[in-house]
Amino acid sequence: MILHIRAAADWPAEEIHPLDGEAFVHCSDPGTVHxxxxxxxxGRTDLLLLAVDPARLGVALRWEPGSPPIPGGPWFPHVYGPIPASAVVAVHAFPPGPDGLFELPEALAQR
Structure with a gap:
């Protein structure tokens, strides 16, 4: 499973497209989404975390350094093309904690 952060107002959608000027849709894994x-x-309180099944993408998925790259840092899943809604297998509220920082939602941490 890979994860994509999305504004609640932008979901549901038929597809998730790369941002303007980007070649891929930025995603994370459960250990790096924070x-x-x-x-x-x-400071955003309007976010969702979409759980995406890579087997349902139908486009290339590549693990690459973040942007900007951090020497020795984690790599992130980048989806080279639109993510179809059918690849989204779960949707989770993604509010920041009381300290304003984001953590993996408990429902995903228990998997």
Whole structure:
């Protein structure tokens, strides 16, 4: 399973497309999703975490360094093409904690 952070207002959708100027849709895994969440979405309370089944993508999935790359840092799953809604197998609320930081939702941590 890979994870994609999405604004609640932008879901549901037929497909998730790469951001303008990007070649891929940014995703994470359960162990790294807090990194982009805290760096890019600090203070946001309107987020969802979409669980995506890579076997249902129908497009290339590549594990690559983050952007910007961190020497020796984690790699992230990048989906090269749109993610079809049928690949999304679960949707979770993704609010920050009381300290404003994001953590993997408990429902996903127990898997």
């Amino acid at each position: 990194l982009p969440a805290n760096r890019l979405f600090a």
